[in-house]
Amino acid sequence: MFPVIKNDLIAPKLHRLVVSAPRVAVARKAGQFVIVRQGVGEERIPLTIGDADPQEGTITLFVQAIGTSTQKIVNTPAGGSLLDVAGPLGMPTEIKTWGRVACVGGGVGTAVLYPMAKALAAAGNEVTTIIGGRSKSIIILADELAAFSHDLRISTDDGSAGCKGFVTDSLGSLLVDEAVRPQAVLAVGPAGMMRAVAEQTRPYGIHTVVSLNPIMIDGTGMCGGCRVQIGDEIKFACVDGPEFDGHQVHFDGLVKRLAMYKAHEENCRLLAS
Amino acid sequence: MTNNLSPKERLAISRALMPAQDPVARSRNFKEVNLGLDEESAIKEAQRCLLCKSRNCVSGCPVGVSIPEFVGALAEGDLAKAATILQRDNALPAVCGRVCPQEAQCEAECLRGKKGESVAIGNLERFVADWALHHPQQLAPVETAKSRGKKVAVVGCGPAGLTVAGELIGKGHDITIFEALHDTGGVLRYGIPEFRLPKEIIDIEIDRLVARGVKIECNVIIGKTLTLDDLQKEFDAVFLGNGAGLPVLLGIPGENLNGVYAANEYLTRVNLMGAGQSEECTTPIVRGKRVAVIGAGNTAMDCVRTARRLGAEAAMIVYRREEAQMPARLEEVHHAKEEGVQFVMLASPLEIGGDTDDWVRWLRCQKMMLGEADASGRRRPVPVEGETILLDADVVINALGTSANPLLTATAPDLVLNRWGNITVDANAATSLPGVFAGGDIVRGGATVILAMGDGKRAAQSIDNYLKSS
Ligand SMILES: Cc1cc2nc3c(=O)[nH]c(=O)nc-3n(C[C@H](O)[C@H](O)[C@H](O)COP(=O)(O)OP(=O)(O)OC[C@H]3O[C@@H](n4cnc5c(N)ncnc54)[C@H](O)[C@@H]3O)c2cc1C
Ligand SMILES: Cc1cc2nc3c(=O)[nH]c(=O)nc-3n(C[C@H](O)[C@H](O)[C@H](O)COP(=O)(O)OP(=O)(O)OC[C@H]3O[C@@H](n4cnc5c(N)ncnc54)[C@H](O)[C@@H]3O)c2cc1C
Ligand code: SF4
Ligand code: SF4
Ligand code: FES
Numbered sequence: 001m002f003p004v005i006k007n008d009l010i011a012p013k014l015h016r017l018v019v020s021a022p023r024v025a026v027a028r029k030a031g032q033f034v035i036v037r038q039g040v041g042e043e044r045i046p047l048t049i050g051d052a053d054p055q056e057g058t059i060t061l062f063v064q065a066i067g068t069s070t071q072k073i074v075n076t077p078a079g080g081s082l083l084d085v086a087g088p089l090g091m092p093t094e095i096k097t098w099g100r101v102a103c104v105g106g107g108v109g110t111a112v113l114y115p116m117a118k119a120l121a122a123a124g125n126e127v128t129t130i131i132g133g134r135s136k137s138i139i140i141l142a143d144e145l146a147a148f149s150h151d152l153r154i155s156t157d158d159g160s161a162g163c164k165g166f167v168t169d170s171l172g173s174l175l176v177d178e179a180v181r182p183q184a185v186l187a188v189g190p191a192g193m194m195r196a197v198a199e200q201t202r203p204y205g206i207h208t209v210v211s212l213n214p215i216m217i218d219g220t221g222m223c224g225g226c227r228v229q230i231g232d233e234i235k236f237a238c239v240d241g242p243e244f245d246g247h248q249v250h251f252d253g254l255v256k257r258l259a260m261y262k263a264h265e266e267n268c269r270l271l272a273s
Numbered sequence: 274m275t276n277n278l279s280p281k282e283r284l285a286i287s288r289a290l291m292p293a294q295d296p297v298a299r300s301r302n303f304k305e306v307n308l309g310l311d312e313e314s315a316i317k318e319a320q321r322c323l324l325c326k327s328r329n330c331v332s333g334c335p336v337g338v339s340i341p342e343f344v345g346a347l348a349e350g351d352l353a354k355a356a357t358i359l360q361r362d363n364a365l366p367a368v369c370g371r372v373c374p375q376e377a378q379c380e381a382e383c384l385r386g387k388k389g390e391s392v393a394i395g396n397l398e399r400f401v402a403d404w405a406l407h408h409p410q411q412l413a414p415v416e417t418a419k420s421r422g423k424k425v426a427v428v429g430c431g432p433a434g435l436t437v438a439g440e441l442i443g444k445g446h447d448i449t450i451f452e453a454l455h456d457t458g459g460v461l462r463y464g465i466p467e468f469r470l471p472k473e474i475i476d477i478e479i480d481r482l483v484a485r486g487v488k489i490e491c492n493v494i495i496g497k498t499l500t501l502d503d504l505q506k507e508f509d510a511v512f513l514g515n516g517a518g519l520p521v522l523l524g525i526p527g528e529n530l531n532g533v534y535a536a537n538e539y540l541t542r543v544n545l546m547g548a549g550q551s552e553e554c555t556t557p558i559v560r561g562k563r564v565a566v567i568g569a570g571n572t573a574m575d576c577v578r579t580a581r582r583l584g585a586e587a588a589m590i591v592y593r594r595e596e597a598q599m600p601a602r603l604e605e606v607h608h609a610k611e612e613g614v615q616f617v618m619l620a621s622p623l624e625i626g627g628d629t630d631d632w633v634r635w636l637r638c639q640k641m642m643l644g645e646a647d648a649s650g651r652r653r654p655v656p657v658e659g660e661t662i663l664l665d666a667d668v669v670i671n672a673l674g675t676s677a678n679p680l681l682t683a684t685a686p687d688l689v690l691n692r693w694g695n696i697t698v699d700a701n702a703a704t705s706l707p708g709v710f711a712g713g714d715i716v717r718g719g720a721t722v723i724l725a726m727g728d729g730k731r732a733a734q735s736i737d738n739y740l741k742s743s
Contacts, residue, residue, distance in 0.1 A: 041553040068555045084455040086492040222518035224535035256631040260531045261557040
C-alpha cells in the first residue's frame with residue numbers, strides 16, 4: 001500500500017498527487033516513471049515521477065484523468081492509498097550541458113517535462129521553456145517552470161493565455177534566429193506535437209529528444225507490449241526509453257498502437273456510466 | 274491397507290485415466306481441465322508401482338523425489354505419510370504434479386514404461402499434494418528452526434526463489450523475497466494459465482511460506498528500486514532467481530502491427546491482470562476470431578488454448594517442424610487437439626500483413642520440409658522453394674521463447690554472464706560475486722519449473738554452507 005498524502009486539482013481533470021513511496025523517492029532520477037495499480041482488478045499504468053522528496057519518502061505524480069484507470073487514481077483522496085507503485089523505471093534523462101536547450105511541453109506532457117527541464121537547468125543549461133494547450137485553464141506548472149527557466153513562453157490555441165497559437169510557432173521563432181537557436185530540444189506531449197517538433201528541428205540537425213508514451217504493462221522489458229520502432233530497430237520504451245531521438249521515431253506506428261484498445265476503452269466507459 | 278500384491282497382480286492393473294472436463298465445454302472456460310484422480314483410483318494406480326530396488330524413476334527426477342516411497346505409502350492408503358515424504362523432497366508438489374514434463378523425466382525412466390505404460394507418477398504426485406493442501410491438520414506441523422541471525426535476500430518470486438526461501442527458512446535464516454511484479458509466483462502466476470494450474474494452489478503455497486516467516490516484498494525491482502550492491506550491503510547472502518523474462522522478437526515485417534502480441538504480454542494480460550476473464554478487470558485484451566500462434570512449446574500451447582477460451586473460432590499453432598518434434602508436454606498437445614486447436618505444420622513465418630489502420634489481417638509463411646539431421650539428431654526444416662502458405666489471422670502471437678532480461682544484470686557490471694546474457698554459476702550455484710548465488714531460468718535460459726527448483730535446492734545448500742563459514 002502506498003498512502004496518498006496530498007491530492008490537489010491543478011487544472012481541469014489534472015491532479016497533483018503526493019504519494020509515499022520511500023524506496024522510489026530515494027532511487028529516482030529525472031525522466032523516470034512508476035507503474036501504478038490503483039486497486040484490485042485495475043490496470044497497471046505508467047506515470048512519470050514529477051518530483052521526489054527522498055527525506056520525506058514521497059514522490060509527486062501529475063495525473064490527467066482520461067480513462068478508467070487514471071480516473072480511479074485521481075479519485076483517491078489524501079488519506080487513501082494506491083495499491084501498487086513500482087519503480088523507478090526507464091532510463092533517466094540524459095543530462096548534459098548543451099548550452100541552450102528548448103523544453104517544449106503540451107498538455108499533461110508539461111508535467112512529464114517538468115523534472116527533465118529542472119534537471120537540465122540545474123546542470124547549467126540556459127533553458128527556454130515553451131508550454132501550451134487549448135486554453136488558459138489547462139496551462140500547468142507555469143510558476144514552477146518559470147523559477148528555473150531563462151525564458152518561459154506560453155501559447156494557447158485560443159489566445160486566453162500567452163500567445164495565440166501552437167507551441168511549435170513559438171519554437172519556430174527560436175529556431176530561425178541563430179543567436180538564440182538551441183543546441184538541444186526536448187519535447188513531451190501528444191504524439192502529434194512531438195512529431196511536429198521533430199520535423200521542425202530536423203532541417204537544423206538539432207539534437208531532439210522526445211518522451212514516448214506507448215501502452216505498458218510490466219515496465220521491466222518482460223512483455224514486449226511497449227515496443228516502438230526507432231530507426232530500423234524495435235525498442236522497448238520501458239527499458240530503452242521512454243526518451244528517444246525524435247528524428248528516429250516512427251510516430252505513425254506509435255499513434256496506431258496507442259489506439260489498439262480504443263473500442264475496449266469506450267466499452268468500459270459505457271459500462272461505467 | 275497393505276501393499277503386498279504380487280508383481281503379477283500389479284502388472285494386471287492398467288493405468289488410471291485422468292478425468293477431465295468435457296473438451297467442448299472447457300474450450301470456453303478457464304476452469305482446470307484435469308479434475309484429479311479420486312482416492313480409490315489413485316491408490317489403485319499406486320499399486321501398479323513395482324517398488325523397484327533400482328529406483329530408475331528417481332534418477333529421472335531433477336530433485337530426486339523419493340518416488341517408490343511416496344507411491345508405496347499411497348498404495349497402503351497412508352496419505353499423511355505419502356504427503357510428508359513428498360513435501361520433504363519437493364517444495365511445490367501440487368505445481369510439479371501438474372506441469373512437469375513427466376514423460377521426459379520420472380515417467381520416462383519408470384520400468385513399467387519399458388513394456389507398456391509407466392506409473393502415472395505426476396498424477397499421483399498431484400493427488401497426494403492436493404490432499405495435503407486440503408488436510409493440513411493431518412500433517413505434522415513444520416518445525417520452526419532456531420534463528421541463526423543471518424539475512425538472505427531472494428530476487429524473484431518464481432519457483433527458483435520460492436524453493437530457496439523454503440529451504441533456508443527451514444534452516445533458521447531470515448529471508449526476504451523481492452519481486453518486481455505486484456504479485457507472487459513468477460511464470461506460475463503470469464504465464465501458466467488457470468486451466469492448467471489454478472492460482473489458488475500458488476496462493477496456498479505462498480501462504481505456507483509466509484506462515485513460516487518468509488517476508489515477500491512485491492513492487493521492488495532489483496536494478497531499479499534497489500541495486501544488487503544495496504542488497505549485498507544489507508544482507509549476508511543474495512540469491513538471484515529473476516527468470517528469463519525478455520521476449521525474443523520474430524524479426525519479420527509486420528511485427529509491430531496492432532493485434533501482434535508477444536506471448537508474455539498476451540498471457541500476462543489474461544493471467545496476471547485477469548483480462549477477458551471477469552467484468553471487474555479493466556485491463557483490455559484483443560479477442561481474435563482467427564488467432565495464429567507461432568511456436569510449439571508449452572508457452573505456445575498455453576496461448577492457443579487461451580485464445581480458444583477468449584472466443585477464437587480458429588486457433589492455430591504455426592510451427593516450422595512436424596508434430597512429433599513439438600517441444601510441448603504431450604498432455605498439452607493432446608488437450609489442445611481435443612479443444613479444437615488446429616496445427617499448421619512445416620510453416621515458417623515470413624511476414625505479417627495488415628489493413629490501413631495497421632490491424633493484422635494475415636500471416637504469410639514459408640512452406641518447409643524436413644531435411645538432414647543436425648548435430649542434435651533432429652531433422653532440420655528446410656524451405657520448399659517457391660511455396661508459401663497464407664493464413665487469415667486477426668491476432669498473431671509470438672511464442673518463440675524468451676531470453677535473459679538484462680534489467681538487473683546491466684546494473685551489476687562485475688557479475689559474469691555468458692554470451693546470451695545468462696548468469697554464469699559454478700556447480701554450487703555460486704556466481705562470480707562472493708555471497709551471490711543464482712539459479713533457474715536466469716542461469717539456464719527458459720527451462721522447466723522442476724529444474725528451477727532443483728537449482729534452488731542446490732543454491733540453498735550452498736548458501737547455508739557459505740553462511741556457516743562467513
Ligand atoms: C512513460 C510514460 C509516462 C507517462 N506519464 C504520465 C504522467 O505523468 N501523467 C499522466 O497523466 N499520464 C502519463 N502517461 C500516460 C498514462 O499512462 C495514460 O494516460 C494512462 O495509461 C491511460 O489510462 P486510462 O485507463 O486512464 O485510460 P484508458 O481508458 O486506458 O485510455 C484512454 C485513452 O487514452 C489512450 N491511451 C491508453 N494508454 C495510453 C498511454 N499510455 N498514453 C496515452 N494515451 C493512452 C487510449 O487509447 C484511450 O483512447 C504516461 C505514459 C507513459 C508510457
Ligand atoms: C507460458 C509458459 C508455460 C510454461 N509451462 C511449463 C510447464 O508446463 N512445465 C514446466 O516445467 N515449465 C514450464 N514453463 C517454464 C517454467 O515456468 C520456468 O522454467 C520457470 O518458471 C522458471 O522459474 P524461475 O524461478 O527461474 O523464474 P520465473 O518463474 O520467471 O520467476 C522469476 C521472477 O522474478 C521476477 N523478477 C524478474 N526480474 C526481477 C528484478 N529485477 N527484481 C525483482 N524481481 C524480478 C519476475 O517478475 C518473476 O516473478 C513455462 C513457461 C512459460 C512462460
Ligand atoms: S517433481 Fe516432476 S519429475 Fe520429479 S517426480 Fe514429480 S513429476 Fe516427476
Ligand atoms: S520405476 Fe516405476 S515401477 Fe519402479 S519404483 Fe519407480 S515408479 Fe515404481
Ligand atoms: S511494458 Fe512490458 S516490455 Fe515494456
